[in-house]
Amino acid sequence: MRLPEEIRPERLNGTESRAAVAVAVAVAVKEDGAGAGAAIEIEEADFLQNTTLRKAIHARERGLCFYCLRRTTSTVQCLDHVVPRVQQGCNSYRNLVSSCIECNSQKGEKAAGDFLRRLYREGQLNASELAARLRALDALTSGKLRPSLP
Numbered sequence: 001m002r003l004p005e006e007i008r009p010e011r012l013n014g015t016e017s018r019a020a021v022a023v024a025v026a027v028a029v030k031e032d033g034a035g036a037g038a039a040i041e042i043e044e045a046d047f048l049q050n051t052t053l054r055k056a057i058h059a060r061e062r063g064l065c066f067y068c069l070r071r072t073t074s075t076v077q078c079l080d081h082v083v084p085r086v087q088q089g090c091n092s093y094r095n096l097v098s099s100c101i102e103c104n105s106q107k108g109e110k111a112a113g114d115f116l117r118r119l120y121r122e123g124q125l126n127a128s129e130l131a132a133r134l135r136a137l138d139a140l141t142s143g144k145l146r147p148s149l150p
Contacts, residue, residue, distance in 0.1 A: 042146065046091045047079075054079060056147035058098040066097035067107065067116060067133070068124055080104045082112040082140065093147050094140060112137055 047053040057079055065072050066080070080099040083089030086109050099107070107115040113134060120130040139145050 042093065042149070043143075045093070047093050047096050047147075048091045052150065053147075056149050057093065057096050060093075060145060060147040061098035064098075065100040065103050066136070067099055067103040067112075068119060069129060069133075070100055072098065072100050076101050078104050080107060080112075082137065084109045084111075087111075093145075094143055097140065 045053060047057055058074075058077055063071055063073075065077070077098055078101055079096050080103070081089040081091075082095045082097060089095050097112075103115075103119075110118075116125065116130060116133045116137070119125045120127070125133065136145065
């Protein structure tokens with residue numbers, strides 16, 4: 001494992017990218033005593049791999065379903081792939097959101113944007129909520145909604 005100052009940052013047009021440095025810094029993840037001292041690269045991590053990473057996705061959404069914005073509890077929340085697995089969606093933090101079981105099952109293999117528009121047409125989201133969810137979806141896929149890792 002390397003210390004942050006030992007990691008050579010990527011360069012963009014001859015200057016160091018702070019984002020590249022942040023991405024390059026490994027985050028230690030420990031679960032059930034296994035993997036102690038193991039480091040992960042957030043951009044390469046499989047967020048379905050362990051409970052700690054799954055909980056980080058739920059925490060990022062602050063207890064709300066990403067789609068319908070209803071409050072969720074641990075008994076009704078699950079993780080949903082923005083780009084479904086059948087369409088080659090991965091288990092990256094950029095492709096996983098916390099959702100309620102109802103939205104997860106209704107969305108199925110649909111694209112997230114299409115499902116959000118359906119919720120709007122059905123009156124479950126208003127126009128400003130739809131716009132906010134679509135902006136959040138763009139931020140998610142571009143890597144701006146990173147989960148906090150312990």
